[in-house]
Amino acid sequence: MDSTSAVGDLPSALDSAALASRLGEHRPAVFLDYDGVLTPIVDRPDDAVLSATMRTTVRKLADRCPVCIVTGRDRDVVQQLMGIDDLTVAGSHGFDIWKPGQGVISPDSLGDFTELVADTTATLRERLADTDGVTLEPKQASVAVHYRNAGPQARQHTRDVVHALLDELPDRLELIPGKMVYELRPAVDWNKGKAVLHLIDVLGLDSDDIVPMYLGDDITDEDAFAAVRGTGIGILVGSPDDPEMKNRVTAAEFGLASVDDVARFLSELGR
Structure with a gap:
């Protein structure tokens, strides 16, 4: 069934x-x-x-x-x-x-991911600086990249930045799907x-x-x-x-x- x-x-x-x-x-x-x-x-x-x-x-x-x-x-x-x-x-x-x-x-068993989230947030803030319509929302165990208010070019740039970072840290970060948002969190079960x-x-x-x-x-x-x-x-x-x-x-x-x-x-x- x-x-x-x-x-x-x-x-x-x-x-x-x-x-x-x-x-x-x-x-x-x-x-x-x-x-x-x-x-x-x-x-x-x-x-x-x-x-x-x-x-x-x-x-x-x-x-x-x-x-x-x-x-x-x-x-x-x-x-x-x-x-x-x-x-x-x-x-x-x-x-x-x-x-x-x-x-x-x-x-x-969940552990502390403060340093990983802080480093991820800092990297995204640097790489997405001056990207119109994109907002970062740092959280305790993740960072959300909101692009609902961004134009087509800014959305594509944001996607490229997020996926490049995921490729750099494949064993440490994972992407949570969401509505007009990319959310990166520790890659744990x-x-x-x-x-x-x-x-x-x-x-x-x-x-x-x-x-x-x-x-x-x-x-x-x-x-x-x-x-x-x-x-x-x-x-x-x-x-x-x-x-x-x-x-x-x-x-x-x-x-x-x-x-x-x-x-x-x-x-x-x-x-």
């Missing part, structure tokens, strides 16, 4: 009897990506501030069931953008996992899916009465969809009409077309 589906073939999570049946009397444990799920994708990453309505919705849901944020953003950045600092957060694609009242709960499984374990969410539920929109969320498939529920956020969803196949089993639909879904789930 194929474990992936085309985006356009996904049943909506808003009116799916199959999803309701899967949940039944079980309690959901909800894992949420941030950009593209709780907030729309914006031209400037710093502008992706959580709306007051969505903040209230997330807080109400967290009163009913476990809620964790799983994001490529640095933890402190996403907490500031949300205006919420009392939820468990897996930031930096799961390299920085933090729980309120307990602190950092990342696996000790870790991703959002492994972070979710780690959270399920350390938070004690692996009991029979709990169903893990993951909502994400990006290619990096596919690891999490695959991780929960079979025992949990994956929900892809995005319209099939979006050019960035063209030809996309996903391990998610249900879909939501927009951030507004996410708000409706989470509101119903939190009742």
